[in-house]
Amino acid sequence: MAGIFQRSVKLRTVLRHQRLHRTFSSRKTARLSAVGLCGSFHKLPSGSWQFGATCQKLHTVADGPKPSAAEAPDRLPFSRVTQEDLAFFRKTLLGRAITDSDFLESSNVDWLKSVKGSSEVLLRPQNTKEVSQVLRYCNSRNLAVTPQGGNTGLVGGSVPVYDEIILSTALMNNILAFDNISGILTCQAGCVLENLSLYLEERDYIMPLDLGAKGSCQIGGNVATNAGGLRLLRYGSLHGTVLGLEVVLADGRVLDCLSTLRKDNTGYDLKQLFIGSEGTLGVITAVSILCPRKPKSVNLVFLGCETFEQLLKTFQLCRGMLGEILSAFEFLDSECMRLLNTHLKLPNPISDCPFYIVIETSGSNPTHDGQKLHNFLEEAMTSSLVTDGTVATEESKIKALWSMRERITEALTHDGFNYKYDISLPVERIYQLVTDMREHLGDQAKSVVGYGHIGDGNLHLNITSPAKDPALLGAIEPFVYEWTARCKGSISAEHGLGLKKRNYIYYSKSSQAVALMGNIKAILDPKGILNPYKTLPDALK
Numbered sequence: 001m002a003g004i005f006q007r008s009v010k011l012r013t014v015l016r017h018q019r020l021h022r023t024f025s026s027r028k029t030a031r032l033s034a035v036g037l038c039g040s041f042h043k044l045p046s047g048s049w050q051f052g053a054t055c056q057k058l059h060t061v062a063d064g065p066k067p068s069a070a071e072a073p074d075r076l077p078f079s080r081v082t083q084e085d086l087a088f089f090r091k092t093l094l095g096r097a098i099t100d101s102d103f104l105e106s107s108n109v110d111w112l113k114s115v116k117g118s119s120e121v122l123l124r125p126q127n128t129k130e131v132s133q134v135l136r137y138c139n140s141r142n143l144a145v146t147p148q149g150g151n152t153g154l155v156g157g158s159v160p161v162y163d164e165i166i167l168s169t170a171l172m173n174n175i176l177a178f179d180n181i182s183g184i185l186t187c188q189a190g191c192v193l194e195n196l197s198l199y200l201e202e203r204d205y206i207m208p209l210d211l212g213a214k215g216s217c218q219i220g221g222n223v224a225t226n227a228g229g230l231r232l233l234r235y236g237s238l239h240g241t242v243l244g245l246e247v248v249l250a251d252g253r254v255l256d257c258l259s260t261l262r263k264d265n266t267g268y269d270l271k272q273l274f275i276g277s278e279g280t281l282g283v284i285t286a287v288s289i290l291c292p293r294k295p296k297s298v299n300l301v302f303l304g305c306e307t308f309e310q311l312l313k314t315f316q317l318c319r320g321m322l323g324e325i326l327s328a329f330e331f332l333d334s335e336c337m338r339l340l341n342t343h344l345k346l347p348n349p350i351s352d353c354p355f356y357i358v359i360e361t362s363g364s365n366p367t368h369d370g371q372k373l374h375n376f377l378e379e380a381m382t383s384s385l386v387t388d389g390t391v392a393t394e395e396s397k398i399k400a401l402w403s404m405r406e407r408i409t410e411a412l413t414h415d416g417f418n419y420k421y422d423i424s425l426p427v428e429r430i431y432q433l434v435t436d437m438r439e440h441l442g443d444q445a446k447s448v449v450g451y452g453h454i455g456d457g458n459l460h461l462n463i464t465s466p467a468k469d470p471a472l473l474g475a476i477e478p479f480v481y482e483w484t485a486r487c488k489g490s491i492s493a494e495h496g497l498g499l500k501k502r503n504y505i506y507y508s509k510s511s512q513a514v515a516l517m518g519n520i521k522a523i524l525d526p527k528g529i530l531n532p533y534k535t536l537p538d539a540l541k
């Protein structure tokens with residue numbers, strides 16, 4: 001297969017995967033992802049709604065530390081942790097109520113280091129009962145809680161904004177059951193995604209999701225944020241693959257929806273409420289998930305295109321010719337390639353092009369898959385849709401090529417301060433936003449890059465500047481959100497809203513929909529102790 005480019009169209013195929021392999025790392029070393037929620041809400045005299053903790057006075061400017069995130073509202077009047085509270089936590093968690101400031105430092109700050117809380121307590125329960133005891137207590141004391149998984153989130157959803165207690169799921173990392181016939185895995189929320197993948201691969205299965213942050217992110221955080229990732233095109237979103245959840249509600253009640261059935265039409269599907277709620281409605285403690293069989297044959301192709309139009313045509317061709325074996329169709333532009341080269345020293349595996357495509361096929365018959373891929377590549381090249389490319393079938397080479405896509409986020413952090421936009425759009429409009437933004441910003445930005453999940457209509461537009469730059473931010477927003485709303489896109493395709501994007505929800509959701517979200521929040525967490533300042537806007541329209 002690797003020889004196809006030389007054989008058929010005399011394009012240059014460069015197999016330099018060996019050099020790439022050593023640099024593959026993803027976001028493995030960072031301790032990071034989110035689980036999370038929001039405050040209760042009150043009707044203001046004006047008729048609008050205000051989110052906040054149970055209180056007499058709304059938007060009290062409290063004393064205490066200010067968050068580094070400029071976008072945070074004032075601290076809500078939650079209680080502050082006392083010595084009695086600490087005594088309760090220590091007794092309940094036996095050595096796992098952490099107050100050591102060094103230990104707390106990394107849990108207080110997000111992966112991008114753009115949101116920094118000042119929590120003085122990190123709780124590390126080992127089981128559902130302990131989570132329940134902790135939440136029942138916090139609710140009765142009106143103490144705010146930020147659930148935290150791997151803390152790899154990109155919207156400031158998994159860290160405290162002020163002094164919220166951090167409730168980490170890291171020690172809840174047991175696999176509870178795996179059914180080798182149905183492929184249904186049941187595990188605690190704190191299992192690291194990569195560990196689950198390794199466990200399943202030994203049993204000839206895989207996880208239905210895969211992300212660059214797999215080495216740190218936890219399944220509970222993945223579900224709480226409805227993480228998308230690289231396999232969504234093939235296996236769908238977590239709203240489809242998650243079969244059951246166990247959730248501890250704000251008042252400590254344990255909601256057992258940990259079903260392992262594919263079909264269950266008995267009443268409302270409550271688990272869906274918690275998928276993507278960012279820990280604002282409850283703390284996910286266990287997950288059951290439907291896992292696909294491990295494909296017997298996997299190929300990866302890295303291609304170069306001259307125009308975005310050609311890239312889209314390649315996508316169309318690919319869907320038609322690869323059909324059921326297509327498992328990912330990702331893209332990056334030449335600016336991403338420049339950052340990978342400059343900051344991570346990852347060499348371009350093919351010749352320089354304006355656009356690059358990563359295509360993965362996963363199937364059960366190497367000969368059949370190879371033939372299909374061969375036919376597709378031949379057609380893509382003879383019709384001049386792609387100008388260069390390379391193919392990998394060996395695992396280490398596949399990983400190395402994947403790193404060209406997975407490590408863009410990391411490369412961006414070396415380029416300066418990052419402004420991140422995670423946009424869903426009709427696929428044919430995706431790159432126009434990048435082009436328009438470049439033109440709109442002129443030389444105000446250091447880099448404007450576009451990459452993402454073409455197969456899912458999801459653009460990652462990232463803009464960098466040498467340092468945090470309010471004038472640049474003013475030029476980007478609301479331009480980017482208005483542009484997206486005009487195309488009926490979503491301002492957050494897969495990263496969630498967290499702290500950073502919560503007030504932009506109206507660009508993608510109607511006021512009725514947001515009001516109903518507020519009602520649901522008030523039912524499940526009337527005091528608003530779960531992940532305050534996240535997901536829902538500060539005020540309802």
Ligand SMILES: O=C(O)CC[C@@H](O)C(=O)O
Pocket residue numbers: 154212229405406408409420421422452460461462
């Ligand atoms: O850094 C980003 O903006 C995107 C991160 C992630 O969703 C990806 O697809 O690589």
Ligand SMILES: [Zn+2]
Pocket residue numbers: 228229452453460494
């Ligand atoms: Zn993504």
